[in-house]
Amino acid sequence: MSLPYIPSLRRLFFLLVSSIIIFGPISSPSTIKAKATDKIPKATWLWHTKLIETQTEELLSFSASEGIRFIYLQISTKVDIPHYKNFISKANALGIQVHALNGAADWALRANRSQLTSFIDWIDKYQLAAAEEERFTGIHVDIEPHLLPEWRIDTNNVIKQWQSNVMYLVEESTKLELPIAGDLPFWLDNYTASDSEMSLSSWMISKYDSVTLMSYRNSASAILDLAKQELEEAGNLCKHIYTGVETKYSSEGDHVSFYEEGYDYMNEQLLYLDQLGRNYPSFAGIAIHDLVGMMDLANRNKP
Structure with a gap:
């Protein structure tokens, strides 16, 4: 016709x-959105280590479908070694690297150096007993001393101790031949490092191999606005930054997390964030907090 x-x-x-x-x-x-979102370099935290005993397949299948490239897996002595070996080998088969995760606010204090040593010793013994495909490929620490009462009483003293413990961790990770990354709040550029003219954020970025910035907001533009200072600092130091996003409910307000807006909206914003972030040479990707929260958000999205 x-x-x-x-x-x-x-x-x-x-x-x-x-x-x-x-x-x-x-x-x-x-379709365009799904294809583009899959290409975004993503990392995530897995704090609920006991899940690898019973839900390895589910956790890794979801992670692979979301384009996760790195899982920061918290070390728990309550989980037997074979479960770690099984989880890591299956993750590696899917192209997902697993980094050993741990940390606490009081890890910033010299009095608790023994906790850091125990963490490093556990990784060392594990690596020696594991096959290549079962080994961790990095270390990730979450140290947030601003949660301590000491931070409010004598901030400068806590900062000095924190720097000392970070240096210790960096030196020990070098001995293990593993890169080490740290979680940092977005506002450390407001503080000066001890015995240095550098901002505290620059100092931390310079020591770690990479940094994950807790730039938690519920829009790409707001996330980048919080992260841009650290992205510029990392660029000057030839280091890399992952911008962090939150999926869990936050008592700090709806603007902090994607919990209220949902899974689809989050993925739209992640795509936009990736586009904005690529304007910075130091931008390494997006870290989503956390794996369980992301899975819950996706399940809420189902009809």
């Missing part, structure tokens, strides 16, 4: 046909 001779309609038809020939079939926005 031939088209009636309506000039505007014919022009529209031939433009559409030409576009398909040149660019290929037209994809729906949801």
Whole structure:
């Protein structure tokens, strides 16, 4: 059947046909979004270590579908070693690296150095007993001394101790031949490092191999606004930053997490955040807190 001779309609038809020939079939926005989101370099935390005893397949299947490349797995002595070996080997088979995770607010204090030593010793013994495909490929620490009462009483003293313990961790990770990364709040550029003219954020970035910034907000532009100072500092230091996002409920307000907005909206914002972040050479990707929270958010999205 031939088209009636309506000039505007014919022009529209031939433009559409030409576009398909040149660019290929037209994809729906949801398809474009899914393909683009899968390409975003992502990392996530797994604090609920006991889950690897019974839900390894579920955890890793979901992670692979979300494009997760790194899982920060908390070390728990209550979980037997074979479960770690099984989880890590299956993760590696999917192209997912697993980093040993631990930390606490009081890890910033010299009096608790023994806790850091125990963590490092556990990793060392584990690595020696594990096959190559069962080994951790990095170390990740979460030390937040601003949660301590000592931070309010004598901030400078806590900062000095924190720096000392970070240096210790960096030296020990070097002996293990493993890169080490740390979680940092976004506001450390407001503080000065001890015995240095550097901002505390620059000092920390300079010591760790990479940093995950807890730039928790519920929009890409707000996240980048919190992270841009550290992204610039990391660029000057030739280091890398992961911008962090939150999926769990936050008592600090709805603006902190994607918990209220949901899974689809979060993925739209992650795509936009990735596009904005790529303007900075130091941008390494997005870290989603955390794996269980992300799975819960996705399940809430199901009809």
